[in-house]
Amino acid sequence: MRNSWIIALREVKERIGSRSYVLFAIFGPLIILGLVYLLFVFGGNEAEKWNILVTDKAGILDNKLMPHPDPNVTYSFANDYIEHTDFANGKRYQQYDAMVEINEKVLSNKLSYVFYRTKPSFNLQAKVQYQVERRLEEVMIQRFTDLSVQTFREIKQPIKFSFRNVYDPYDQTSDVRTWVGFFFGMVILAFIALFGMTILRSVTSEKSNRIVEVLLASVRPQQLLFGKLTGVGISAFIQFFIWIIFIGLGLYLMREWMFPSIYDASSMNMAELTDNGRILSVQEKLYAGKEFNTIVDLVYERVNFGVMLTFFVLFFIGGYLFYGSFFAAIGSTAGTENDGQQFILPVLLILALSAYAGYYTVANPESELTGWLHYIPFTSPVVVMVKLTYGYAAGEAYQIWLSLIVLLLSAFFCLSVASRLYKNGVLQFGHRLKLQHLFKWLRK
């Protein structure tokens, strides 16, 4: 054990001292934070601000659209017809991002063109359409019916079919959140692939520079393998903790300094909410809360990071040991470094399939195949992470522990096979690795 620890410490020191490790520790979290920032900025509908000119020659809209101004969209009215070419090139129109054309026959032909300079997001398109439609609706109600707007809208309301999971009637585990599970699973796979390759390189370089024989004169092959896996694993964990600290700190700073209004009630369009609140559906209420951002909500409120990180660590350890044994076995049995990289391709392919299994679980969380993938050690680290976000019903929590036990038992089995291959293969040099070598060394 002492010797394994000495070997592990050497691995940690070498990894942490390497330039690539430091760069990965710095730029990895920065890239993630950058992506999160972009999602914050563009993921919600508060980001774009549009200045729109409404051309309404017939004065149908009566120069108004909404009772209260929208913080993101400003409407100006022109009671004239403007050619879209004039709008495109005319100096006086350059301040407008788009032009909404309300023709004289709009109440009958129900057609309106919107000319934009840069294409707006779907959210903004929907918002403009929603606001113009509602104003036209008011006009039509006044012209063609004796009903009040409120009564008309009550009659017009379609029956909403809200599909709810009987075990989660309040939709506490939304589809969006499962992507967080998928993300965690992908981080596990990415770290396994990255540090698995580190194991492979470390073993093959020890073979190629022949120091392995010196080491084996002091330690057992199993101790050497275990020390190496532990050392690389600890480096991976240190890397991961650096990520957690950087990303956590980054998210905190973003919330405090860059997006201070995220949860500020004053930034919500409360008037819109209260005016129409009584007759709006839940989704419409959310839509009316102008500053609402699903990504922000997801990151800061809806993910239980405590549970996710706990199981992330457990399944990372299991997955790392499981896959790590493959990388170590291939590294020790390969004759050359290139040889090893060829044999590693199938393992990387399995990792890619495992990523697909995670995606499949997001789409089909309850399917029979997902049930199997949940226990198969190749796929369980990522599938369990996704399933965790759906939550386990009371009485089904054993499934996650069972999956973990299966993963750990498989990891120990693979480690014992890998150490046998390691012991017999690590002193073989210069050969071209064939499957028969592996079978031979397994039998020895």
Next chain:
Amino acid sequence: MLSVEHISKSFFRKQALDDVSLGAEKGEIFGLLGPNGAGKTTLIRIINRIVEPDNGVVRINGAIMTRKHLEHIGYMPEERGLYKSMTVEDHAVFLGRLRGLSKQDVTAKLNYWLDKFEIGDWKKKRIEELSKGMAQKVQFICTVLHEPELLILDEPYSGFDPINTELIKNELIHMRNQGKTIVLSTHNMKSVEEICDRVALIHHSKKLLEGRVADIQEERKEGLYAIRFRGNMIAFANALWSGFEVVDTENPSDNLFIVRVKMRGENTFDDLLKVLIGQVKIEAAWEVLPTMQDIFISIVQPKLTEAL
């Protein structure tokens, strides 16, 4: 000290060692000889418990060897490597701790060796900054750092220039004088003659020869004597008559000759000197013993021919 008893080892269909027994006494340098592929490295790996034998045992001071004994063994393989990115000091600490030393012990002993080899300024250098010969020196230091009772060296001189070869050789002799046992696998027959007390020759997985170097040479001598003289070669030949046979002649300078002579009949070295004195000016005369190189080739060559 070291006793190898009836060791056999095969790798699938290939027999690497076949019932090999040998032993090295405390305070001696034992040479392990043999052509490439003879099984020397396999035997060394078995002694170091890197490879397990199919049959036979290794004993240290009479007791069956266990992993615990490895702490008292220093091993420097032929294909030796170092971690290129580590400094000399870190490397020594790493390998020293694996051999059971504390970090403080390693540092103290490392300083001793670096001072002894006058390479104190290498301590903080990374291995990749060192030349091959420098790295070999570091490797040697790492091997002896824990003051092993048994030192096993596979081709210890490879990569060393003559000066460093001499340095290592003197160090090995010094260690032997301190009572350490050294097992040396080498193709350098000159060094075998110079420093080995006893040798064993392995060929085709079997031990063919074991004994003291002087005894082996004595057993295999062919009654040859060499005379270095100044004078006339014809006069020399005439003096010999039929009682002696000239085997070969060297003529390093004008009237200087070195002639190797074989006795015929009952003639002795004294008789040879008697017939020559007065005929030529004898500068030196000695009995020619076979070199270890000759013995090695004489044993291995026929076997190689048979194998072909």
